[in-house]
Amino acid sequence: MNDKHQDLVETMFPSDGSGIKPYEWMISPTRQRQWIDDKGIFLWLAFFFSEIGAGLYFMSLFYSFRPGIVLGWLITLVLGGVIHMLYLGNPKRAWRMIMKPNTSELSRGIWIIGVFALLGFLQIITPGGFNMVFNFIMGILCLLIISHGFATMNVIRALPAWNSTIVLPLSIISGIWVGHQLLQFMFALSGNALVVSGMEVWAATFFLIYFLCILLYAWGTWHTSGAAKASILKMLEGDLKRITYIGVGVLAILVPLVFTLIMWGGDTNGFLIFLRLASVCAGDLAIRYLIMKSAVYNPLI
Amino acid sequence: MPRWGMVIDVKRCIACWGCTIACKEEHFLPPGVFFNRVLIGESGKFPTSSKLIYPILCNHCSDAACVEACPTGATYVREDGIVAIDDEKCVGCRACMVSCPYQQRTYYDEKVKDREYFPGQGKTEMEIIGEKLYPFKLGTVIKCNFCTERLEDGMKKGLTPGKDEDATPACVNICPVNARVFGDLDDPNSEINRLIMEKKGKQLRKEFGTEPAVYYID
Numbered sequence: 001m002n003d004k005h006q007d008l009v010e011t012m013f014p015s016d017g018s019g020i021k022p023y024e025w026m027i028s029p030t031r032q033r034q035w036i037d038d039k040g041i042f043l044w045l046a047f048f049f050s051e052i053g054a055g056l057y058f059m060s061l062f063y064s065f066r067p068g069i070v071l072g073w074l075i076t077l078v079l080g081g082v083i084h085m086l087y088l089g090n091p092k093r094a095w096r097m098i099m100k101p102n103t104s105e106l107s108r109g110i111w112i113i114g115v116f117a118l119l120g121f122l123q124i125i126t127p128g129g130f131n132m133v134f135n136f137i138m139g140i141l142c143l144l145i146i147s148h149g150f151a152t153m154n155v156i157r158a159l160p161a162w163n164s165t166i167v168l169p170l171s172i173i174s175g176i177w178v179g180h181q182l183l184q185f186m187f188a189l190s191g192n193a194l195v196v197s198g199m200e201v202w203a204a205t206f207f208l209i210y211f212l213c214i215l216l217y218a219w220g221t222w223h224t225s226g227a228a229k230a231s232i233l234k235m236l237e238g239d240l241k242r243i244t245y246i247g248v249g250v251l252a253i254l255v256p257l258v259f260t261l262i263m264w265g266g267d268t269n270g271f272l273i274f275l276r277l278a279s280v281c282a283g284d285l286a287i288r289y290l291i292m293k294s295a296v297y298n299p300l301i
Numbered sequence: 302m303p304r305w306g307m308v309i310d311v312k313r314c315i316a317c318w319g320c321t322i323a324c325k326e327e328h329f330l331p332p333g334v335f336f337n338r339v340l341i342g343e344s345g346k347f348p349t350s351s352k353l354i355y356p357i358l359c360n361h362c363s364d365a366a367c368v369e370a371c372p373t374g375a376t377y378v379r380e381d382g383i384v385a386i387d388d389e390k391c392v393g394c395r396a397c398m399v400s401c402p403y404q405q406r407t408y409y410d411e412k413v414k415d416r417e418y419f420p421g422q423g424k425t426e427m428e429i430i431g432e433k434l435y436p437f438k439l440g441t442v443i444k445c446n447f448c449t450e451r452l453e454d455g456m457k458k459g460l461t462p463g464k465d466e467d468a469t470p471a472c473v474n475i476c477p478v479n480a481r482v483f484g485d486l487d488d489p490n491s492e493i494n495r496l497i498m499e500k501k502g503k504q505l506r507k508e509f510g511t512e513p514a515v516y517y518i519d
Binding site for chain 2: 025026027030032034035040087088089090091093094096097099100103104105106107110152155156157158159297298299300301
């Protein structure tokens with residue numbers, strides 16, 4: 001058997017038993033592949049970068065911190081945007097995605113990102129850019145971008161694990177939480193100890209809400225339907241369990257919890273803030289990966 | 302204007318995969334790509350278990366999830382009810398694939414294009430001709446189109462889809478047990494409507510509200 005033959009066999013009959021077969025297809029909960037496997041991995045990264053960029057921008061608005069909004073704007077548009085393009089089969093036709101905002105969540109997202117790019121640029125270059133009207137509009141746009149990735153997934157009725165009501169709150173709080181951590185780290189780098197210490201109250205609050213949203217997502221999805229339950233089981237028992245226990249259990253929850261307790265009361269430390277940021281980012285990536293990877297379709301028969 | 306649909310009698314189907322193969326021939330589909338599948342499953346437990354045989358294809362839903370999800374308008378419902386893809390507009394985001402509850406779409410990329418029926422031995426003459434006669438565009442999504450070309454060519458010749466072979470989808474023509482009936486869902490006197498009424502035709506996964514044009518009877 002040569003390499004090409006081996007590749008073909010692996011494509012049609014992968015070792016996980018979910019291959020492209022004309023008969024045993026969709027007769028048991030079947031995993032979605034397009035938005036996580038192969039080039040789909042770009043979509044996972046694109047959603048992550050768009051979210052953390054918008055989260056940083058959002059949090060920076062409360063502190064009128066220009067370097068924060070510049071970096072947030074760049075992460076969202078350059079990293080998020082470019083990686084989105086890498087995912088597409090025909091990126092040259094990407095402009096066509098503005099055509100159907102009436103029904104397509106993806107199309108709505110493109111419009112929101114376009115408006116965010118334009119108004120964000122104006123806010124960055126305008127000397128009095130941090131006024132209430134600008135901040136309010138940009139705040140709304142940031143929240144829409146933070147939730148865009150999960151909103152695109154949330155409207156897919158065929159995948160019960162994505163079609164859960166808690167998906168959107170989870171995505172919004174994760175964006176705000178990661179954005180907050182990035183901003184706190186930027187302030188720590190700039191030596192602004194007073195602000196860093198003051199931000200710690202919000203760090204504890206956001207972490208608690210984030211933790212509750214993760215629990216609610218798991219609990220709610222478990223009780224939604226058989227296919228949704230199968231998704232949670234895949235996270236807990238299947239191939240993904242290491243990512244669940246290390247990525248979510250340790251990096252997203254345990255490590256930030258320990259560091260938050262150590263810095264409780266505003267006794268902050270730049271190195272610990274950096275470690276917590278790294279852990280939070282890795283944990284958020286893990287959660288997104290798990291939600292995208294474990295979603296299964298209901299069997300057809 | 303007719304609205305094309307299909308009735309599949311699951312009691313008649315013998316799982317010969319004739320439809321799967323006829324479809325692959327008709328559209329020159331590369332290895333691993335199926336517009337028609339025959340699903341085989343079980344229901345119940347011994348000693349009351351029964352075997353389920355369900356031929357599956359694109360359901361050409363009138364309220365299709367794929368059409369809603371498509372951000373460019375590349376996937377659309379034609380006036381005759383066929384869900385079609387304009388490969389000039391498809392951006393390859395695969396939102397349609399993810400949103401389809403029936404999972405009847407395939408992403409056509411280099412990996413799929415380069416597959417050979419005899420791996421490592423180059424493409425056969427048939428595969429080379431197929432790529433010329435029935436070209437798919439790279440980076441786009443492909444799926445069953447109810448053999449639109451046959452339908453349109455046949456109708457131009459004055460033939461009737463569902464009755465005349467040259468105007469009827471290949472999977473219907475090949476079926477040795479006449480398990481598939483193709484016809485106009487908007488014609489109250491059509492054979493397909495009679496079967497749906499008399500045998501209480503069911504749509505697959507009706508709960509998604511996509512209004513499939515493929516009905517199953519038993």
